[in-house]
Amino acid sequence: MSKIILFSFLFLFALKLLAKDYRIADFGAKADGVTVNTSTIQKAIDYINENGGGRLIFDAGNWVTGSIYLKSNVTLHLEYGATILGSTNPFDYVKDKKIGWMSMIFAVNQENIGITGKGTINGRGFTTANNMVNYIERGIYIDPLKLDRPNETNRPQNIYFRECKNVKINDITLRDPASWNQTYDQCINLYVDGITVDSKSYWNNDGIDVVDCDGVVIKNSYFDAADDVICFKSHSAEHICQNVVVDNCVGRSSANGLKFGTVSRGGFRNFKVTNLTIFDTFRSAITFAAVDGGEISNIVVDGVRSINTGNVIYLRIGDRWSKGKKPFMKDITISNVYAEVPFGKPDAGYNYEGPVEDLPRNISPASIVGLPDYKIQNVRLKNIEIVYPGAGNPLYAKRGLTSADLDSIPEMRTAYPEFSQFKELPAWGFYIRHAQGITFENVKLIAQKKDYRPAIVMDDVQGATFKGMQYNEPESNGKKQLFYQKSENVITE
Amino acid sequence: MSKIKLTALFLALVLTLNLSAKEYKASLFGVKSEGITLNTKSIQKAIDYISENGGGKLVFYVGRYLTGTIQLKSNVIIELKEGAILVATSSIYDYYSAGGPKALIVADGQENIGVTGKGVIEGNSTSVLGQINAQIQKGYLKETVAKASPALIALNNCTNVTINEFNLFDATGNVQYYSGCKNLLINGVTVKSIDSKDSKGLVLSGCDGVKLSNIYFETSGKELETAGSSKNVSALNCKNVKGEKLQLKN
Numbered sequence: 001m002s003k004i005i006l007f008s009f010l011f012l013f014a015l016k017l018l019a020k021d022y023r024i025a026d027f028g029a030k031a032d033g034v035t036v037n038t039s040t041i042q043k044a045i046d047y048i049n050e051n052g053g054g055r056l057i058f059d060a061g062n063w064v065t066g067s068i069y070l071k072s073n074v075t076l077h078l079e080y081g082a083t084i085l086g087s088t089n090p091f092d093y094v095k096d097k098k099i100g101w102m103s104m105i106f107a108v109n110q111e112n113i114g115i116t117g118k119g120t121i122n123g124r125g126f127t128t129a130n131n132m133v134n135y136i137e138r139g140i141y142i143d144p145l146k147l148d149r150p151n152e153t154n155r156p157q158n159i160y161f162r163e164c165k166n167v168k169i170n171d172i173t174l175r176d177p178a179s180w181n182q183t184y185d186q187c188i189n190l191y192v193d194g195i196t197v198d199s200k201s202y203w204n205n206d207g208i209d210v211v212d213c214d215g216v217v218i219k220n221s222y223f224d225a226a227d228d229v230i231c232f233k234s235h236s237a238e239h240i241c242q243n244v245v246v247d248n249c250v251g252r253s254s255a256n257g258l259k260f261g262t263v264s265r266g267g268f269r270n271f272k273v274t275n276l277t278i279f280d281t282f283r284s285a286i287t288f289a290a291v292d293g294g295e296i297s298n299i300v301v302d303g304v305r306s307i308n309t310g311n312v313i314y315l316r317i318g319d320r321w322s323k324g325k326k327p328f329m330k331d332i333t334i335s336n337v338y339a340e341v342p343f344g345k346p347d348a349g350y351n352y353e354g355p356v357e358d359l360p361r362n363i364s365p366a367s368i369v370g371l372p373d374y375k376i377q378n379v380r381l382k383n384i385e386i387v388y389p390g391a392g393n394p395l396y397a398k399r400g401l402t403s404a405d406l407d408s409i410p411e412m413r414t415a416y417p418e419f420s421q422f423k424e425l426p427a428w429g430f431y432i433r434h435a436q437g438i439t440f441e442n443v444k445l446i447a448q449k450k451d452y453r454p455a456i457v458m459d460d461v462q463g464a465t466f467k468g469m470q471y472n473e474p475e476s477n478g479k480k481q482l483f484y485q486k487s488e489n490v491i492t493e
Numbered sequence: 494m495s496k497i498k499l500t501a502l503f504l505a506l507v508l509t510l511n512l513s514a515k516e517y518k519a520s521l522f523g524v525k526s527e528g529i530t531l532n533t534k535s536i537q538k539a540i541d542y543i544s545e546n547g548g549g550k551l552v553f554y555v556g557r558y559l560t561g562t563i564q565l566k567s568n569v570i571i572e573l574k575e576g577a578i579l580v581a582t583s584s585i586y587d588y589y590s591a592g593g594p595k596a597l598i599v600a601d602g603q604e605n606i607g608v609t610g611k612g613v614i615e616g617n618s619t620s621v622l623g624q625i626n627a628q629i630q631k632g633y634l635k636e637t638v639a640k641a642s643p644a645l646i647a648l649n650n651c652t653n654v655t656i657n658e659f660n661l662f663d664a665t666g667n668v669q670y671y672s673g674c675k676n677l678l679i680n681g682v683t684v685k686s687i688d689s690k691d692s693k694g695l696v697l698s699g700c701d702g703v704k705l706s707n708i709y710f711e712t713s714g715k716e717l718e719t720a721g722s723s724k725n726v727s728a729l730n731c732k733n734v735k736g737e738k739l740q741l742k743n
Contacts, residue, residue, distance in 0.1 A: 026631055026633070027586075027628070027633055028584060028585065028586070028624050028627070028628060034529050034530070035531065035584065036530075036531035036533075037584070038587075039561065039584060039586035039587040040584055040586045040587075042586070043586040043633070044633075047633050066534065089523055089530075089534060089535060091522070091523065091534040091535050091537070091538045092534045131523065134523075135522075135523070138521060140521065140522060140538070140542060
């Protein structure tokens with residue numbers, strides 16, 4: 001046994017020796033915040049890759065660069081005080097032909113790569129994106145400027161890794177990209193630990209995007225993002241995002257907290273999300289969207305604190321770009337949630353605040369909404385407490401409980417999925433439609449002011465069990481808080 | 494009219510067209526003139542854009558324009574106005590080659606290209622050479638000094654090239670290198686390159702139709718060198734620092 005230990009120790013030691021450290025300054029790069037070091041950094045990466053691998057160390061200082069490609073067995077290590085600054089010139093970035101996006105740090109088909117250390121990557125995306133707008137307006141760069149902004153793919157992200165294996169992102173701070181922040185696409189074994197993300201310098205600044213990856217750990221990380229915080233996507237109908245652990249993360253967003261989708265062609269399977277805190281977030285703390293033919297299955301979310309978020313839980317099946325594939329969502333467990341939904345705008349004052357939609361709409365409930373032909377199956381909600389503002393005013397917006405009223409809620413099969421998409425909904429706590437096998441266990445719904453709507457409305461639900469429900473709404477003695485139509489096997493204990 | 498005359502007329506017409514080609518100011522492409530911003534990618538974008546949009550002149554006004562290797566494309570003329578200096582970056586991994594040696598301005602298989610104006614191309618040889626030596630010593634650069642040293646201009650297999658009226662200073666490698674070019678016109682150029690060792694003024698290799706005129710050379714290496722057979726070459730009023738008239742061999 002001791003021999004084995006000794007042997008492993010020697011082996012690790014040997015690995016350490018092989019993984020040599022190189023300093024970027026030795027290759028002639030300058031930390032003056034001005035020199036564009038792209039070619040020098042690339043040379044250093046290539047050299048380390050060709051000479052047995054190792055760490056490329058950035059000492060304290062400001063290292064400017066355009067697009068670089070990370071190669072196998074190379075780790076970029078940013079010391080405390082080191083910042084990799086993105087060039088603000090859009091022409092210093094490559095739009096990778098295979099990926100179809102611009103990025104500062106690319107890796108394609110590489111393995112054993114990483115970015116580590118207490119330093120920072122700052123895309124300076126606000127300036128870069130606006131420089132790009134300028135070029136587009138002058139006719140130098142072709143882009144339709146949809147919504148008066150360059151397409152996401154024509155603005156650099158900080159990181160885009162595609163089809164890489166054994167990727168480690170530790171300790172770094174990622175700031176201010178011009179587009180999404182960091183994307184890991186079709187990667188195997190992605191390990192993200194202890195990162196800080198400050199990402200609200202331009203439109204579509206996500207926190208982290210994990211696309212069609214297998215084997216993912218994201219933990220101990222903090223995200224402040226203009227767009228979705230922790231976002232899993234499935235771009236490829238032939239791939240799936242699976243075997244994922246998210247633990248001990250905190251995030252804030254002018255869109256959603258934990259999101260599956262919107263692009264959801266293959267799907268999402270085997271997730272365990274624990275100890276998640278979402279605050280000051282414009283849309284939902286949790287949004288699972290299966291709208292492009294993909295599946296969502298075997299998902300456990302345990303331990304959520306959602307403070308000052310526009311919505312708490314939004315589960316949605318749609319039929320947007322399915323191309324004949326049949327979307328499904330089943331076996332979802334969400335437990336141990338405490339949430340507070342505000343009356344006002346939860347992300348007011350942040351850069352790139354979420355867009356206010358056409359009103360009127362009273363505060364929306366959490367929602368589980370499938371389609372008549374694609375029902376959401378087996379959703380279990382346990383130990384949940386949600387505090388709503390209540391105060392739904394029928395003179396402002398009204399959706400009553402008659403069949404005609406409930407049937408007037410549009411299906412919106414092909415629409416972009418957001419909790420607010422249906423405008424006024426008939427419940428203040430939960431709205432559930434086109435679902436099978438819903439379990440509420442020990443769920444407490446609190447309205448701080450009287451609301452004209454009941455707490456829960458169900459429509460077309462087969463099999464629903466409510467155990468240990470508590471409804472707390474002022475001036476509501478005798479009010480029926482659970483209402484349903486076209487539903488069967490509804491059990492209240 | 495004889496065939497030759499017709500051809501001449503046609504050529505003249507083409508030249509006139511070229512002269513009246515569209516002018517683009519470098520700032521349109523975000524090129525900065527303060528001498529610190531590395532403009533490589535913006536200048537390259539400008540060249541690509543102009544080439545793809547019918548050709549024209551990319552004009553640099555007074556200022557220092559830091560850059561690494563840029564690649565000329567068909568129907569693009571770089572015009573350096575008086576006081577405009579294209580400054581070679583000291584960052585040596587920003588140089589590459591295109592069919593010839595590494596150089597600040599390269600082109601391979603392009604036509605109707607040129608550099609004109611009363612400005613300067615500055616090779617920055619002391620810094621560049623210092624970097625090359627340091628990188629070789631550290632073992633990161635596995636090239637000879639000669640191979641790693643960028644020229645100022647290296648054109649390969651190009652047709653209708655005009656190099657007119659400006660100043661070429663301080664190359665790390667040779668100053669100019671032309672291989673396999675047809676119809677090469679170099680006029681009124683001042684070449685000063687004495688800081689690096691054996692910096693040749695102009696190297697010709699396998700060119701056809703070369704007219705050199707009014708060129709002044711002050712170089713640490715040979716002023717004119719013909720490597721490989723070139724034909725139809727002439728040199729008019731080309732001299733070196735000692736006042737010697739320089740001739741080219743066919």
